[in-house]
Amino acid sequence: MEEVLFELKNVKKVYRVGEVYVPALRDVSLKVERGAFIAIVGRSGSGKSTLLHILGCLDKPTEGDFYLDGENILEASENRLASIRNRKIGFVFQQFNLLPRMTALENVETPCIYAGVKRRERIERARKVLKKVGLEEERFFHYPSQLSGGQRQKVAIARALINDPAIILADEPTGSLDSRSGDEILKIFQRLNEEGRTIILVTHEQYVAEYAGRIIRLKDGYIEDEK
Amino acid sequence: MIVELIKIAFNNLGSNKLRSFLSMLGIIIGVSAVIAIISIGQGATYRIRSRVSSLGSGLIIVSPGFKGGKAGKVSTEVRDVFSLELAADLAKGSPDVEEVVPSINSGALLKYKDNNYQARMVATTPGYIRVLNCSVERGRFLLERDVEGFRKVAVIGQGVASELFPGEDPLGKKIIAYFGKRRLIFEVVGVLAHKGQMMFFNFDEQIYVPITTVMKRAAGKRYVDLYLIQAKDADKAESAAMEVEFLLTRKLKDPDLFRIRSQEEVIETVKQITSTMILMLAGIAGISLVVGGIGIMNIMLVSVTERTREIGIRKALGAKRSDILLQFLIEASVISFIGGVVGLFLGWIVSAVVSHFTGWPIIISPLSIVLAFGFSVGIGLIFGIYPARKAALLNPVEALRYE
Structure with missing residues (x-):
């Protein structure tokens, strides 16, 4: 039997917008095994981003249970959540979310700073992961504005990888890219999955979901079906 | 960690030079005013005292x-x-x-x-x-x-x-x-x-x-x-004054008929007047330091709002609340620290110019330097806490969504 990494039981998430309570997730139960490649699909407003945020410990469920690696996340402190995000999880976003005033290399280093890694080792690790995602070395000292979309997403992936996390969470990683760069990025995810990392990505494009071993379709805050 | 945060702070301040300078201005004016006023005041006091005592002591x-x-x-x-x-x-x-x-x-x-x-x-x-x-x-x-x-x-x-x-x-x-x-x-x-x-x-x-x-x-x-x-001799001035007062009271039988002023008394009065003046002016300068602090707070609040997304990203990458708090606190103190250094030099120049025209000596005591510095960095910290706390407590998901 395979090891369970994520376990969600009857998770609900309600956002408060002014006076109104908006349910984003109504009742989601989900188990994810270590080493899985999962795509979460659904229309906008179906709750897929919320689910990803909860899986990434950026947000806590309003109700229900959530275990990550056997740890009860609902009882974890704010600092513990930060540490989990730092070491166990790597995030990749649709808008890349690179810090504009830092070079590619400095951007990649950032999670290492919060992990307390010394400068020399940080730079060494950053160079290694940047090479691994296939960014040309002459671009290491470029600022995000000097890079193309595909290159920026590579930097973002390298940043997600620098603390060697077991889990990569990606929110529409190809959403802002042309199809060629998108394919390149997806191939990187595939390779990371083959290394044994658990990949969960949110997408609304069918061809992206094809890369995943398991597709979870969300609708109105429920899991509609699974393949 | 601190080194990186200081680097980030300088990076951010450098990317918006005019704004950083304007937010420093209050502190610069405040510190230079404090330094100049205290040193000019002390120089004047010193000058008056040396004049008074050149009349002969006692x-x-x-x-x-x-x-x-x-x-x-x-x-x-x-x-x-x-x-x-x-x-x-x-x-x-x-x-x-x-x-x-x-x-x-x-x-x-x-x-x-x-x-x-x-x-x-x-x-x-x-x-x-x-x-x-x-x-x-x-x-x-x-x-x-x-x-x-x-x-x-x-x-x-x-x-x-x-x-x-x-x-x-x-x-x-x-x-x-x-x-x-x-x-x-x-x-x-x-x-x-x-x-x-x-x-x-x-x-x-x-x-x-x-x-x-x-x-x-x-x-x-x-x-x-x-x-x-x-x-x-000078040490006996006080007892001599008392003896004179006693004798005169006995002989004249009316203490209202005479007045006794000793040189020490005059020096004391001068000291009191000048220190009251210094205190008052330093108080005014202190107010400008507080105003400078409010300027820093204002800029920091704007900065936190502007950089909401950056804060969200940093949190997603594993920054703790304390990391974010520290980053903004350091930024505020760097502003006030630089303001303090510039203000110190400016204050020194002002008192040098004043001393050039008046002939008073410049006396910049280490205490006033420490005071001005401590005060400016302290103000940076105090007025930086609220914006920094605001940044630290941002919800990461909302911060990431912020456009």
């Missing part, structure tokens, strides 16, 4: 008190208490008193050939030169025999000498002095060395004559204006 001045002034009467200065005999009694009766010098001061028009000069005439005894720390440049000062013999001799200050005797040697010359309705001819026997303005009178513009000459031959006075009293 000086006590006894002057007449005021009578009346009650029930609608005009108060008038008491004029008939200080006799020469009383001066001698004081000198004998108080063990800590070295010397008692009586003096009568009045205005006098001096004439020599076609030159005339309005001077202050000081009728006194030979002790005057010792008590007030003056020295003779040429000739001699008044002697006991001048006083005993009611002699018509005079010693003049530098200013008098140069006005009445341009290009001439004043020694041995006769000058005519008109004072009140009298007219007396004095022979110049000495010229005092330059001393200049002290407190309220200029020693260089005075003429010194034997006190008996004025009392007997001219004014027909029986009393003198004031006593200048020299204590045995």
